[in-house]
Amino acid sequence: METLVRIANLSKRFGSFEAVRDVSFAVQRGQVYGFLGQNGAGKSTTLRMLMTLIRPSSGSIDVFGLDLFRHRREILRQVGAVIEKPDHYGYLSAYENLRMAAVLCGLHPERKKLMEQLAFVGLADRYQSPVKTFSQGMKQRLGIATALVHDPSLIILDEPTNGLDPQGIADIRDLIRRLSREQGKTLIVSSHLLSEIELIADSLLILHRGEKRMEGKMQDLLNPAETIAELELHDRSLAEAIFSQTDFIRSVDWRSDRQCCVRLPKNRIPDLIHRLSEAKVAIQAVASRHSLEYYFLQLTQTEPHAGAVVD
């Protein structure tokens, strides 16, 4: 597989504050690459460096095999991005904003081509409306259209579902899938929403406080046959003894003297409960936890809580 983006030992300091520290990763062609992290984890700073909005303090960024800062214009001709939130000229129409984006990319597209792109993001019927009259979801979709106007092979979307209602989130998710599956685009998508990343990404990078905590393929992280059982028990030593004798348990993570997370095949939860009951280990609660959320919380050492929103 061809490596499209290779970032090595990237760091960014703002005075004494180190926003990104020694981060390295690679994105392969055709992937949807998820960027996950709490607010302030360094996702946007990394993506801003990838779009040359910010200069790194150290490290290197190669895109399409070229050094980003030496071949900036050449590279950006093939990259489309929406960084943080899509901001447009509110007094201009959707069509005019899109045309402006095309001209900035050195293109002079025909009206038909621009209208097709507006139709792709579901804005063809509002092409003449001033953008200031658009909802947040429509602005997001227009942002994606402006990122796609020059038919880039790499698309960077920073928090594309921010501020959207459930339908808007579903629309953006659908758009990302279509770009990946139907057009073979490579996408880097950042989010602080675990569920979003899980639904769209092939690979994942978790950032925490400016550092890379984990990088891997989603399928390796989310083994569909496995789950995390969160148990609340009374007798830790007895439970540990049972766990050590149970061959289907993959790992145990004690979060306190009474709480632990056990990774095991989904269909073996009843077996585990049965064994603990037989050994007279009182079980106060059992919950099946989402494995990505478990991973994320483990890596960022945040107390687990309900829901998929990290922050």
Add this chain to the structure above:
Amino acid sequence: MLALLWIELNKIYRRPRTYIAFGAMAAIVWLIQLALYFDGQAYVDLLLSNLSGSFEFSDLFKSHLLNGYLICFVILNTLLIQMPLLVALVAGDAIAGEAAQGTLRFQLTRPITRAQLIGVKFAAAVVYVISLLLWLAILALLGSVLLFGINDLVVLRSTGIEQMQMDDVFWRYLAAFCFAAVALTTVAALSLLLSVLADNPIGPIISTMSVVIVFTILSEMNIPLYDTTVKPWLFTTHMVAWKGFFYVQADAEGTTIRGSIENLPAVFRSLGILLGYIVLFLGAAIYIFRRKDILT
């Protein structure tokens, strides 16, 4: 580059607030013209009262004094001091305004260089300056000529009066407007430089006006120490050099020499200094902007 310039001009001229400047100028010019139309003779008497001790003026001279050319001169004298504010409103907004509304990211994530972007925004500011001056020319020169007609132009100076024949005036106005374009472009370049340093347009607009006001005060102050050390290097000292086109040479009999300019080298020196400032401000803006982290 032309396509990028078209975008910038589209942004400037599609914004309703751009036309506030044009409206304000029209209001001031029309107020001056209206006042002089109804009470012009009183204004002429007031003008001549300071010189009445040393000169004798015939009634014919007085009746010809109030004409379109003189009124345009009065308007330019008044408005060219206020116009830097109108220029700063647009040039100060060029980068900082885009940063504030987040559209700077929209532009800088495209395959154009930052130097190109500054160049295009500067060019758009120059076009805006020229359009303001064209508007002023239509209102002040054409409007006054149509309302009051033309005649010889008499300009009062502290040292006496300058008189130009009516067919020796129009080119002077053309030259003065061209010089004013360079002077206001200097203000635009300063405002663009300050805009690069900020993420909100209010700062650069106020800073530009503060610099212009402080420098103008220094330029006007009669302190001998500043006359040779500070004043010659302030761009505000040279912004008013357009008046040089209306100061003429006279022959031995005291008759004005047609087409003459009293001190042409001084006008060119002022022009050179203003162009130097433009290069300096623009160069600094590009240097800083190329190294700036875009955090908005």
